[in-house]
Amino acid sequence: MYSIGHPTFTTRVAVVVLCGAGLALPTAPANAAAQVVRATGPTAVYDASVANISTRVQAVSTPSGSTIVTLHATGFSDSYVGRTLGAHVHVGVCGPDPLAAGPHYANPSADPDASVEQREIWLDFTVDADGVGHARAVRPWHIDAGDANSVVIHALPTDHTTGGAGARLACTTVRFGVG
Numbered sequence: 001m002y003s004i005g006h007p008t009f010t011t012r013v014a015v016v017v018l019c020g021a022g023l024a025l026p027t028a029p030a031n032a033a034a035q036v037v038r039a040t041g042p043t044a045v046y047d048a049s050v051a052n053i054s055t056r057v058q059a060v061s062t063p064s065g066s067t068i069v070t071l072h073a074t075g076f077s078d079s080y081v082g083r084t085l086g087a088h089v090h091v092g093v094c095g096p097d098p099l100a101a102g103p104h105y106a107n108p109s110a111d112p113d114a115s116v117e118q119r120e121i122w123l124d125f126t127v128d129a130d131g132v133g134h135a136r137a138v139r140p141w142h143i144d145a146g147d148a149n150s151v152v153i154h155a156l157p158t159d160h161t162t163g164g165a166g167a168r169l170a171c172t173t174v175r176f177g178v179g
Contacts, residue, residue, distance in 0.1 A: 004101070020147040035061040038106030043094035043150070048078065050169045052164050057151050059143075059179045067139045071151055076131040086154035086165025087123035087135060094151045094171035101171050105148035106162060110112050116163040124150065124165075145177030 041055045053075040060068040071087055092102035110119040120138075125133035150173050156166030 009135065010037040023098060027082070032115045034063060035178050037174060039174040041174055042170040043143075043173040044096065044171045046171070047155070047167065047169045049079065052077070053170060055151070055170070055172045056152070057172055059172045059174065059176050061142045065140065065142060067121070067124060067142055068130045069121050069137050071135045073125065073133045073153065074131060076127045076133065078131070081129055082127065084124055084126045084157040085133065085169070086156055086158040087125065088152055088154070088158070088163075089121040089123075089148045089176065090150045090152050091148055098168040098171070100150050101150045101177045105143065107139070109141065111156065114136065117160060120163060122158050142178045145179040148176040150174055
């Protein structure tokens with residue numbers, strides 16, 4: 001089964017720093033802004049068992065050089081409750097072929113001795129009793145514009161040695177990146 005839809009959009013959000021109760025927080029330059037990218041989906045569904053899910057992805061590129069990615073997925077059937085599913089940022093856009101999204105995005109500047117998880121963005125989640133899954137990943141680097149373009153939900157939890165996570169169930173196109 002395959003379906004297409006849901007655009008991606010980018011906005012700029014000013015960074016707000018709050019200080020209170022004598023707590024001084026680091027400040028960003030007055031003109032600093034975080035780049036926020038949001039997408040809803042899925043853009044493509046590859047397995048009929050997830051035909052009713054909805055996804056929301058948000059990526060924030062902070063002025064300090066970090067990337068924060070969140071995934072919120074709803075609408076999983078009872079057969080998914082309690083299951084952990086792998087999800088990763090991929091290089092390509094979603095398409096009718098599950099392989100269209102290409103391989104996982106890996107930071108090209110990452111230390112080659114770092115673990116696979118430290119070089120990639122993994123968003124594994126466990127589906128709760130309401131059919132909802134949520135994940136968040138923070139990486140100390142930005143994604144260059146055009147280098148990563150989707151989030152794929154996989155059928156299995158991510159193998160921490162290889163990064164594999166089984167068949168591709170659904171894909172949401174997300175135009176990650178700064179630049």
